[in-house]
Amino acid sequence: MNITLSVNGETVTADVLPRTHLVDFLREQLGLTGSHLGCEHGVCGACTVRLDGDIVRGCLVLAVQADGCVVETIEGLSDTGEIADLQAAFIARNALQCGFCTPAMLIAAQDLLRHGGVPTREEIREHLSGNYCRCTGYQAIVDAVEQTARQRHDAVESTAGTREAAR
């Protein structure tokens, strides 16, 4: 079947089999291998991508269902710089080891962070509970997400403060 969709800002037209799920399509037909395929039944979270602004399991959406939709993958989120600070925090905090879960972990974390504010560690854990990491024990990941939330919050505050001072 023929589908047309936006992937990381570029319009893509492709012919896909109905049974091909979104992540196989992204990886094998578009060469976007940052989205990983772990369990392939919605449990591990490694295939998390954004579809029309919401995070989804890429293995639980068919490519044909993404026809006409906007898809964003880790490649897109990296290239736009949207999560540069979060990625830096992951490195600084050693929040990854093998890296298999990391792209999806970043997308899931950004989904929480983009709502603003500083989530509690409990809220961070809850939001990431659908993403498995077998290396880190999660502590460093939660640290990195928390640190990024604080930095973003402080940046917003200080911008507001500068504006106030300039008055």
Next chain:
Amino acid sequence: MKAAAFDYVRATSVGEALSLLTRHGTGAKLLAGGQSLLPALNLRLSAPDILIDISRIDALRSIVVSPSGLKIGALTRHADLLGSADIARHAPLLSRAIVHVAHAALRSRGTIGGSLANADPAAELPACILALAARLVAEGPDGVRVIPASSFFTGLFETALRPDEILTAIEIDPQHADATHGFEELARRSGDYAIVGLAAQGRRANGAWTELRLGYFSVGTRATLALQAAEILIGGGSLDEAAAALGRDLQPHDDLQASASTRLHLARVLLRRVVTRMETAA
């Protein structure tokens, strides 16, 4: 694993979906949010000839409040329910339960109608719908019929829906001022299917239950109302008596997570917790 090959067609209206269902018969499967169907396809537990994608029938994605109550379109997603002030106000049990349904990345796609029609015994929403005494609206070639929640879930992944029908909406009566609800589930990890769960809805007046429905899930082959336990509590009986009655109300199953006797024990633990909290809050 990869799904076996199937054909795919997208329906843009309920009428079109119904005629596709009739045309393709039992080889067809409806695709709503796909968050249970896709895993089943990928694991090859299900191998339909054709998927009829109804997920873009926007008319079925709605939450409407009227004097006759709430009407939730079957394709309303879990994330829609979670973010809805109307649901929080008029069916707070659903708002409370929905955070336990999987994870954000699945709630963004999964639908209430899909969950109910799938009738997974471990799912939260069937038990909530039983506790809320909701009505399920089904459309078929012969028109529309309304099925009470209490007769909707007929067995393991089985419902009263006929093969040529589509679940289109869920109706919930207006809440009374003295309504109260409770929800709790026991799961190994956040977002996992519960080992045992309880969704409860009732009314209290002068320190006594005038109405109470106890919807259990992950206990036996389908979501189940504990009728005798509720009857005892409404009649002024003790929690001990109600907990004992659960042995007659429920038919717990054994699986890798827990034995039947553990499940019954946990069902009693949840009864005490949830009912006590509701009594204190009301």
